[in-house]
Amino acid sequence: MANKKVLVLGGNFAGLTAALSLKHHLHSDVDVTVVSKSDEFVFNPSFIWIPFGKRRAQDVKFQVTNTFESHDVEFVQAEATRIDPASRQVITTRGTYRYDYLVIATGYVNDFDVIPGLGCGGNAFSITHLDGAVDAAEGWARYLNEPGPLVVGATQGAACFGAAYEFAFNAAHQLKKHHVKVPITYVSAEPFPGHFGIGGLPGGERMLSMFFKMQGIEGIFDVAMEEVDAGQLRLKDGRKLPFGYAMIVPPFAGAKVVNASGLGNARGFIEVQDTYQSLAHPDVYAVGIAVAVNAPWTTANQVGVPKTGFPAETMARVAAENIASQIRGEPPVKKEQFGDIPAVCIMDAGNNGVLILADKMLPPRKHGVMIPGPQSHAAKIAFEKYYLWKMRHGYVNLP
Numbered sequence: 001m002a003n004k005k006v007l008v009l010g011g012n013f014a015g016l017t018a019a020l021s022l023k024h025h026l027h028s029d030v031d032v033t034v035v036s037k038s039d040e041f042v043f044n045p046s047f048i049w050i051p052f053g054k055r056r057a058q059d060v061k062f063q064v065t066n067t068f069e070s071h072d073v074e075f076v077q078a079e080a081t082r083i084d085p086a087s088r089q090v091i092t093t094r095g096t097y098r099y100d101y102l103v104i105a106t107g108y109v110n111d112f113d114v115i116p117g118l119g120c121g122g123n124a125f126s127i128t129h130l131d132g133a134v135d136a137a138e139g140w141a142r143y144l145n146e147p148g149p150l151v152v153g154a155t156q157g158a159a160c161f162g163a164a165y166e167f168a169f170n171a172a173h174q175l176k177k178h179h180v181k182v183p184i185t186y187v188s189a190e191p192f193p194g195h196f197g198i199g200g201l202p203g204g205e206r207m208l209s210m211f212f213k214m215q216g217i218e219g220i221f222d223v224a225m226e227e228v229d230a231g232q233l234r235l236k237d238g239r240k241l242p243f244g245y246a247m248i249v250p251p252f253a254g255a256k257v258v259n260a261s262g263l264g265n266a267r268g269f270i271e272v273q274d275t276y277q278s279l280a281h282p283d284v285y286a287v288g289i290a291v292a293v294n295a296p297w298t299t300a301n302q303v304g305v306p307k308t309g310f311p312a313e314t315m316a317r318v319a320a321e322n323i324a325s326q327i328r329g330e331p332p333v334k335k336e337q338f339g340d341i342p343a344v345c346i347m348d349a350g351n352n353g354v355l356i357l358a359d360k361m362l363p364p365r366k367h368g369v370m371i372p373g374p375q376s377h378a379a380k381i382a383f384e385k386y387y388l389w390k391m392r393h394g395y396v397n398l399p
């Protein structure tokens with residue numbers, strides 16, 4: 001009998017892990033094809049260092065072709081433009097692909113429309129994509145020659161708060177190194193410091209407030225932004241924050257193909273079961289940022305949930321195990337609810353940092369700690385090296 005065909009859309013954290021995990025389960029008994037818009041694996045957590053010259057774009061990525069080829073996975077660099085679950089086909093910019101099982105790991109796009117003044121050619125930088133981080137580096141070099149107030153923030157609906165904090169602390173550290181004294185403001189939709197889009201952790205609010213004090217950063221929380229004008233951020237409550245440099249994290253939305261195919265919610269993310277099968281189609285899985293996660297809180301200003309690397313990989317492994325079961329004729333029984341996946345993250349602060357650990361991504365939790373100290377900065381650097389090595393070689397079974 002011919003092998004079943006598994007098509008994976010996206011080749012980053014979730015897509016690469018799903019494709020190679022499936023090969024580890026079934027070896028030559030499955031045909032796996034990855035279709036990804038990019039032929040590079042990109043380690044987004046290191047974007048925070050690019051503006052300060054601590055990393056260049058080429059330091060945080062690698063070509064995926066060899067990684068897939070050496071694991072007998074076909075790789076096609078193309079953009080999926082339409083998914084047709086009825087005929088089990090995906091139309092891409094390089095032809096149409098048929099599948100028996102589909103894994104959607106198409107991640108996120110930046111939703112710069114959230115407020116006027118964001119995005120390419122806008123009035124603030126956003127390090128949430130590689131080109132944006134490179135632009136932010138050029139802007140930072142200019143800014144150091146002509147400094148002014150620094151504004152760092154995350155808009156209403158954002159989820160990637162960790163990157164905003166990391167940028168703020170790294171920027172403060174760099175300014176100190178360059179003997180530049182300017183007002184620094186952190187502006188966020190989070191209801192309190194250290195919420196992080198995960199509801200906060202015990203002692204986190206106090207710790208983040210202490211970090212702010214140490215670095216001379218003023219925090220403005222629980223606010224929505226109205227517009228970024230040239231040199232000024234306007235908040236919905238009427239406050240105006242002048243700046244010489246601004247970095248703002250926008251909300252994320254799902255890839256265009258998801259909603260073009262009628263598979264997403266209002267933000268283009270896919271509703272899934274705990275098996276990571278989509279609610280609508282049991283042979284269509286979604287993993288990583290592409291998955292819809294509903295926040296278990298209501299806040300005055302919308303606060304999203306960060307779908308970080310660890311849960312993205314966990315979802316991909318669960319999906320791979322379930323697809324392998326289905327191909328073997330067994331039911332897909334592996335389950336892992338997003339909120340129950342452990343939270344494991346490091347927030348870098350220039351020459352310091354915070355290790356964030358919790359038994360569950362989302363409350364209610366039994367355990368959660370934030371451990372501050374310079375060892376977290378060292379650990380983040382070591383983790384980057386380890387992770388890029390692990391993914392380049394396709395060792396997706398390693399932690």
Ligand SMILES: Cc1cc2nc3c(=O)[nH]c(=O)nc-3n(C[C@H](O)[C@H](O)[C@H](O)COP(=O)(O)OP(=O)(O)OC[C@H]3O[C@@H](n4cnc5c(N)ncnc54)[C@H](O)[C@@H]3O)c2cc1C
Nearest residue numbers: 010012013014036037044045080106107108288289308309
């Ligand atoms: C600035 C920043 C800092 C971060 N810091 C951390 C951190 O410290 N720790 C942590 O755990 N996580 C962090 N994250 C989150 C982490 O990057 C994500 O969890 C991870 O990127 C999710 O991987 P993914 O594969 O789901 O999606 P993505 O990384 O978005 O990958 C999606 C893939 O799909 C491809 N694609 C998109 N559309 C299509 C299409 N139509 N057809 C084919 N292919 C397509 C893309 O080219 C890409 O290869 C950070 C993210 C950012 C932006």
